[in-house]
Amino acid sequence: MPVNPDLPAAQGQDLSVRVRRILIVDDSPAQTKFLTQVLAAQGYGVLVSQSAEEALEQIAELSPDLVISDILMPEMDGFELCRRIRGLDQMNSLPVILLTYLNDPTHVLHSLEAGANYFITKPYKTELLLSRVCALLHGGEGCCQVRDNGEVVCNYYGSNYEIKASKGHVIDLLLATYELASEKNQENEAAQEDLRKLNEELETRVAERTAALNDTICELRQEISERESAEECVKRLNRLHSVLSETSKAVAHTKDRGSLFHDFCSIAVDQGCFKLAWVGILDQPSGVIAVAAACGTTDYLEDLTVSLDVGASGNGPTGQAIREGTQYICNDFLGDAVTRPWHKRGAAYGFRASASIALKQEGHVIGALTLYADKKDYFDQPQIELLRQMGADISFALGNMAREERRLDVERALLEETTQRMNEQELHEQRVEYLAHYDMVTKLPNRFSLMARLGQALELAKRFSSRLAVIFIDLDRFKNINDSLGHHIGDRLLFQVAGRLQDTIRSADIVARLGGDEFVVVLPLINSNISAAHAVRKIQQTLSQGYTVESHELNITPSIGISVYPTDGETVQELMKHADLAMYHAKSAGRNSYQFFTQEMNLTVQARLVLESDLRTALERDELMLHYQPQIDLKSGDVVGVEALLRWRHPVRGAVAPDVFIPVAEDTGLILSIGEFALKSACEQLALWISQGLGPLRMAVNLSARQFKQSNLPSLLADILAATGVAAHLLELEITESSAMDDPNSAILHLRTLREMGVKLAIDDFGTGYSSLSYLKLFPVNRLKIDRSFVRGIDTDSEDAEIAAATITLAHNLGKEVVAEGVETEAQCRFLKGQQCDILQGYFFSEPLSAAGIASYLAANRRPPTLVN
Numbered sequence: 052m053p054v055n056p057d058l059p060a061a062q063g064q065d066l067s068v069r070v071r072r073i074l075i076v077d078d079s080p081a082q083t084k085f086l087t088q089v090l091a092a093q094g095y096g097v098l099v100s101q102s103a104e105e106a107l108e109q110i111a112e113l114s115p116d117l118v119i120s121d122i123l124m125p126e127m128d129g130f131e132l133c134r135r136i137r138g139l140d141q142m143n144s145l146p147v148i149l150l151t152y153l154n155d156p157t158h159v160l161h162s163l164e165a166g167a168n169y170f171i172t173k174p175y176k177t178e179l180l181l182s183r184v185c186a187l188l189h190g191g192e193g194c195c196q197v198r199d200n201g202e203v204v205c206n207y208y209g210s211n212y213e214i215k216a217s218k219g220h221v222i223d224l225l226l227a228t229y230e231l232a233s234e235k236n237q238e239n240e241a242a243q244e245d246l247r248k249l250n251e252e253l254e255t256r257v258a259e260r261t262a263a264l265n266d267t268i269c270e271l272r273q274e275i276s277e278r279e280s281a282e283e284c285v286k287r288l289n290r291l292h293s294v295l296s297e298t299s300k301a302v303a304h305t306k307d308r309g310s311l312f313h314d315f316c317s318i319a320v321d322q323g324c325f326k327l328a329w330v331g332i333l334d335q336p337s338g339v340i341a342v343a344a345a346c347g348t349t350d351y352l353e354d355l356t357v358s359l360d361v362g363a364s365g366n367g368p369t370g371q372a373i374r375e376g377t378q379y380i381c382n383d384f385l386g387d388a389v390t391r392p393w394h395k396r397g398a399a400y401g402f403r404a405s406a407s408i409a410l411k412q413e414g415h416v417i418g419a420l421t422l423y424a425d426k427k428d429y430f431d432q433p434q435i436e437l438l439r440q441m442g443a444d445i446s447f448a449l450g451n452m453a454r455e456e457r458r459l460d461v462e463r464a465l466l467e468e469t470t471q472r473m474n475e476q477e478l479h480e481q482r483v484e485y486l487a488h489y490d491m492v493t494k495l496p497n498r499f500s501l502m503a504r505l506g507q508a509l510e511l512a513k514r515f516s517s518r519l520a521v522i523f524i525d526l527d528r529f530k531n532i533n534d535s536l537g538h539h540i541g542d543r544l545l546f547q548v549a550g551r552l553q554d555t556i557r558s559a560d561i562v563a564r565l566g567g568d569e570f571v572v573v574l575p576l577i578n579s580n581i582s583a584a585h586a587v588r589k590i591q592q593t594l595s596q597g598y599t600v601e602s603h604e605l606n607i608t609p610s611i612g613i614s615v616y617p618t619d620g621e622t623v624q625e626l627m628k629h630a631d632l633a634m635y636h637a638k639s640a641g642r643n644s645y646q647f648f649t650q651e652m653n654l655t656v657q658a659r660l661v662l663e664s665d666l667r668t669a670l671e672r673d674e675l676m677l678h679y680q681p682q683i684d685l686k687s688g689d690v691v692g693v694e695a696l697l698r699w700r701h702p703v704r705g706a707v708a709p710d711v712f713i714p715v716a717e718d719t720g721l722i723l724s725i726g727e728f729a730l731k732s733a734c735e736q737l738a739l740w741i742s743q744g745l746g747p748l749r750m751a752v753n754l755s756a757r758q759f760k761q762s763n764l765p766s767l768l769a770d771i772l773a774a775t776g777v778a779a780h781l782l783e784l785e786i787t788e789s790s791a792m793d794d795p796n797s798a799i800l801h802l803r804t805l806r807e808m809g810v811k812l813a814i815d816d817f818g819t820g821y822s823s824l825s826y827l828k829l830f831p832v833n834r835l836k837i838d839r840s841f842v843r844g845i846d847t848d849s850e851d852a853e854i855a856a857a858t859i860t861l862a863h864n865l866g867k868e869v870v871a872e873g874v875e876t877e878a879q880c881r882f883l884k885g886q887q888c889d890i891l892q893g894y895f896f897s898e899p900l901s902a903a904g905i906a907s908y909l910a911a912n913r914r915p916p917t918l919v920n
């Protein structure tokens with residue numbers, strides 16, 4: 052690439068160097084633009100003229116340094132322009148380069164004639180053009196220079212060539228070259244023309260092929276779309292087939308119409324991909340078609356009116372299908388006139404086609420099922436055939452259901468009739484049974500029933516070795532009431548007596564009417580004769596209350612006889628006979644009384660009842676008091692405590708032993724108030740002794756099983772301790788081994804509560820019960836009291852001795868002290884001392900003493916002499 056020497060080489064050099072200007076003359080704007088860019092890029096100033104005339108003006112006016120001109124121009128060609136320039140006065144030496152196409156060698160000659168400095172054939176290489184421009188502007192005349200000797204120096208791409216040939220020779224060569232070049236050019240043009248034609252041909256062929264291809268593509272598209280729509284049809288058909296198959300299954304297993312309709316709608320939407328499926332049932336009188344089941348976009352059906360009316364609401368697919376009893380296909384839901392009332396609504400839900408199939412039941416149209424699809428022309432012939440089949444299947448099922456319903460109705464009616472008959476029969480049998488076992492006047496079991504039940508109760512009593520009482524009741528002077536007021540009143544009275552008897556006895560007891568004014572009560576599984584006596588007294592008391600029968604105020608009393616198994620008989624007959632006999636004794640003894648079968652039992656029970664009654668008043672009458680028995684520490688010989696023991700001084704019978712009255716108190720529940728009295732009195736006495744300087748002493752008080760289980764015991768104790776001011780640890784509560792083992796788990800909880808209060812605890816009569824060692828470990832007690840029955844024989848009976856010794860070892864191993872009670876002899880004392888027993892109690896030291904007695908005992912005899920050694 053030639054470098055423009057007119058431009059400054061570097062900064063700081065003289066900027067006044069003139070820029071060379073080149074005038075381009077060409078009527079083609081594209082050529083001019085290209086040339087301008089090439090020259091401007093080299094730093095030349097560029098002037099442009101679109102005609103030769105304009106160029107001459109510019110040359111005169113602007114004096115360019117070089118002219119590059121096209122040859123072919125409309126008004127004046129490049130040769131003429133060159134000639135005119137050479138004819139100018141001032142600018143006749145202005146270098147001119149002519150641009151020409153290489154198709155006519157005469158152009159060369161014309162150029163030379165016109166005085167052009169150089170000509171370049173188009174298309175030209177820009178490097179060649181620039182090299183010529185550079186040579187003409189800076190190297191003199193042109194690319195060649197003629198020396199004085201006639202030699203020519205030719206500059207070609209910067210290299211000089213000295214040419215010695217004559218001018219004519221050179222022109223010949225130039226023309227020959229041009230001719231050759233022109234020929235080549237023509238050949239080239241011909242080849243180009245051929246190529247162009249070939250291209251044209253090719254393009255035509257390509258266009259033809261493209262058109263053919265487009266046709267093929269169109270055909271293919273058409274084929275694909277046809278295939279797609281065929282596939283879509285197959286898919287739809289398949290879906291409908293699966294709907295049909297599922298419908299068949301539903302038809303087989305569904306038992307009622309509602310479920311069948313519902314199943315079908317779900318199948319149509321889920322498997323058939325319909326947008327909505329619904330079953331409308333025709334209400335015959337009104338002609339309205341009500342929705343019985345629907346699935347899919349069911350909102351569409353809201354407030355929708357479809358009827359059998361031939362007007363608008365009945366002209367749709369559903370109405371028509373029902374009216375015609377066939378199917379109605381609407382393949383253009385939004386365009387069809389019959390669906391006009393639903394066009395807007397259907398469009399909102401995307402419905403484009405719908406089909407309705409009439410549903411028949413045993414030949415009668417009962418409604419229709421209607422399906423909505425999202426594509427126009429959805430239903431084709433095969434589909435319509437399937438829909439028809441589906442309708443037939445459902446109609447078949449409906450027929451079957453109707454027949455089955457009728458069959459069931461008949462069956463139900465038959466069953467009801469049979470059941471009613473059976474019920475009547477059963478009621479009749481029950482009535483017979485009732486009459487056989489119950490007394491009609493009192494509704495109580497009758498004699499027959501009583502004997503059976505008594506027999507069973509007796510078996511149980513025998514099996515459990517328990518007692519059983521038969522109570523024979525006869526109403527005194529009942530005959531008078533019957534005779535004076537009539538049987539009717541008598542029966543009403545008997546009914547009331549029966550009611551009172553039932554209210555009095557427990558549910559497990561038996562009450563029956565033998566007949567007339569005779570009743571029998573059986574008490575199965577009683578503990579003692581006293582229990583029977585108590586029940587009898589309750590019966591006697593209840594029956595003796597006044598009665599009101601139809602405005603008659605009546606009074607009646609019972610005479611009662613009691614026999615007890617096993618003492619009074621071992622069979623039902625014996626016990627009944629003896630109770631009856633006892634009742635006669637009661638009657639002869641003056642009525643309104645009761646008698647046991649044996650005199651001995653009468654006496655025992657009588658005595659016991661008297662004792663109970665006396666004990667009830669003993670507390671109020673201040674007949675109960677406490678005695679105290681000292682407890683001696685074996686190591687020190689000191690009196691460390693006393694045991695409080697109840698005493699009853701009966702005004703007539705004298706002293707009654709606790710062994711006699713405590714069980715009575717326990718049976719009657721009096722033990723709770725008596726026990727409270729004992730606790731309170733013992734604490735008051737201890738407080739008094741302590742205040743008299745006789746303490747500190749521990750006071751042991753016996754707790755009965757009932758007291759021990761009483762929930763308010765801790766609060767009662769707290770009250771007593773607070774009221775008397777006795778420190779809790781000075782009070783020891785003794786519970787018997789049997790009451791602890793009665794319910795060991797709750798005993799542990801009760802004992803823990805008491806222990807937490809600070810009181811001491813002891814297990815009384817240890818060895819007489821059946822303590823489990825595992826429980827003994829868990830009982831939070833401080834002491835075990837070896838029962839006096841073991842102490843009695845420790846020096847004579849080796850077994851007693853072993854039991855006592857084992858108890859002491861066991862207690863010590865469990866961290867508990869041992870008290871031996873009932874110690875009567877020195878030998879017993881020595882044995883117990885040898886076994887490391889902790890505390891002794893018994894007649895050997897002192898029998899239970901009154902409070903005053905203990906005071907003197909303590910004062911006089913703090914350390915018993917026998918134990919000192």
Ligand SMILES: Nc1nc2c(ncn2[C@@H]2O[C@@H]3COP(=O)(O)O[C@H]4[C@@H](O)[C@H](n5cnc6c(=O)[nH]c(N)nc65)O[C@@H]4COP(=O)(O)O[C@H]3[C@H]2O)c(=O)[nH]1
Pocket residue numbers: 680695696697708709710713726729752753754755815816839872873874875892893894895898899
């Ligand atoms: N053979 C003999 N007996 C001796 C000897 N030393 C004391 N005893 C007697 O042994 C009994 C010891 O009382 P227990 O085992 O708690 O047995 C008591 C106790 O279970 C009950 N009891 C007494 N007072 C009360 C009480 O306040 N409340 C309760 N719930 N029961 C009490 O009555 C049972 C009998 O009491 P008691 O007749 O006073 O009989 C007392 C006492 O007098 C002796 O050396 N030889």
